[in-house]
Amino acid sequence: MSPGGSLEILRAPVFSALPWLVHGFSTRQGGVSTCYGGKTLNLGLTQHDTKDNVERNRRILLNALRATDSNGDPWPLLQVKQIHSSIVHRVSASANEPLIGDGLITNGSSLLLAIKTADCVPVLVADVKRRVVAAFHAGWRGTVARIAEKGVGEMRRQFGSLPRDLRAAIGPCIRRCCYKVGHEVRAQFESQFSYAGDLFEEVFDSNAIHVRYPLLFLNQRAPGHGDLGPEIHLDLVEANRRQLEDAGLREEHISVIDGCTACDTTRFFSHRAEFGKTGRMMAVIGIRPD
Helix, strand or coil: CECCECCCEECCHHHCCCCCEEEEEECCEEEEECCCCCCECCCCCCCCCCHHHHHHHHHHHHHHHCCECCCCCECCEECCECCCCCCEEECCCCCCCCCECCEEEECCCCCEEEEEECCCEEEEEEECCCCEEEEEEECHHHHHCCHHHHHHHHHHHHHCCCHHHEEEEECCECCCCCCEECHHHHHHHHHHCCCHHHHEEEECCHHHHHHHCHHHHCCCCCCCCCCCCCEEEECHHHHHHHHHHHCCCCHHHEEECCCECCCCCCCCCCCCCCCCCCCCEEEEEEECCC
């Protein structure tokens, strides 16, 4: 139990047979922050929360993961300034200057790679033979830029990782049911992926359109009879799963954690569903020392 109540950390079945691996996907509950309703485990430095609360929440998370040294001190938590790119950094310790990008890879032990999310897709990867780990942050822009696919390529280039030895987990994020995008997003995916048609679904929701675009109904037709067209929904989970497969991972070596961040804001933070006023979750992965 944490000071804020029950702490829930989600773990991927695909990593369960690796005793040397530390990993987890945090959720909303179980921390000391109070600015987002109740007591929450906000792990990001936001304008609404205090630095002290965030540091306490991070300590709660690392203690729950047993990511501490023999003195009980937490492992270094390595992060990047996320910019929705395909930039991946190899790290072995905390950098003096903030790293900019959306991916981290390492074969160093006693440290945690961390990706912050509140709708975007967190992807964790582990090499079961060479003990290499990676964490990638994939919003739609990073997905179009092939962050997961390029990240696996960096594991191979930097450490000699072979796709057959890799295991991957895709964590909680906004799912296709809630992720509405514009035609320009669809066009970018169609320009990059031959399977883009499998990633989109057209959904007509007249009530949602009334709420979001009331001016569309101010036309000369009878109320509600304007030609509005369907909404476009994007499946970011499937997009990143396909990238991992294209990088050589076997389907059975990829776990997808259930949960839509926008559907379930009692369990997850969601930037879209909470109109920007929300905390951040973390996906973390690391290697225990021998």
